[in-house]
Amino acid sequence: MRLNLPRACRPPNLRSLAASPCARRTYAFQAPGGAVFKVFNSRTKWLQKERAAADPELSRQADYLKDEVAMRVCERLVDVKRHFPRVLDLGANSCNIARALTRENPDPDPSTPVSPPLASKITSLVAAESSASLLYRDADLPFNNAELNLTRQVLTDDETLPFEPASFDMVLSSLSLHWINDLPGVLAQINSVLKPDSPFIGAMLGGDTLFELRTSLQLAEQERRGGISPHVSPLADVRDVGGLLGRAGFQMLTVDVEDIVVDYPDTFALMRDLQAMGEGNAVLGREMGALGRDVLLANEAIYRELHGNEDGSLPATFRIIHMIGWKEGANQPKPLKRGSGQVNLKDILEQK
């Protein structure tokens, strides 16, 4: 851009630049958008996922959590009576959602007839993930040949969606949003790639996930080394998620929490499984290198004493935040105006 100063203010020659009051004009400009607060190192995360996928056997063994959550996310589809031509799975990991969708009889209730796999509600699924090795890990397993038309897309950046606006009929996401730095930005992008009146169904780790490991590592480091450094990520809380979805422009929000507690024989098994899931520590500003043996030894003893079960196993809590939001659409039901209610809720409750 050219700066057009009025002619009168232009200094007659360069030497008088400092002397002339007009020449001291300055201007400031601001970069668009607020500064993004960086918490996670996305390259470290990518490396961890690639490494985890390099050992398919171990990585498949540690998929129990992701498979379980993917199933629970897909269960929420049973209630939506609709057909979805094009669906995005954002942060697909090893296509756990595709696997859950193609499962036979997803609603195992003896009183209802056998239902077809949920994939029959979907024509094509795009699985997007930044780690290519993890994404293609199970590319030759039978679920790929189901009637679900699955395409895999490797993302160059976790936080930018390379899709056209209003091009998907639904967005799913299971256990990957908790590694996103700019969660409000990504939610807004999800809202923009959705067609009007389409749902976003997601699940992420949040709140008190792994609080046992967090506390016992803090105590161990404090006692052994006299200071602490972050080992478990800061995570979004349930209260934040509602606000974030609302800010991104979603309507008719549903947010709920579910705790999954997994028992491990010792802390080393827990940490090895986390590593095999690709869920290692990727917080910026963490201490580089492995934990020292003294800290590991102390951590094992403290974890067992503070949180251990009576049978000698160690519980680890995974708190899953489920969220559903709908993009605004024309004929969408909306909450009635405040004060327009005709029936007093108190009467109904007292009749009971």
Next chain:
Amino acid sequence: MQPKARPIQRFAQSVSKCTADAAVYGKCIVADYNSVHKDKCAKEFMKLKNCYLAAAKGGR
């Protein structure tokens, strides 16, 4: 051929032989976990570490 055990697995195995000392150390920390400072339970920890070192030596 059995694949070589990772060092962390050998470590875990040796540590699992010291549950008694680990419980003593754990109790020392948990007794008052709001005011943990460096070397608060150094004595208990050294006992635990000695037990682990002995177990690691024996296992080899």
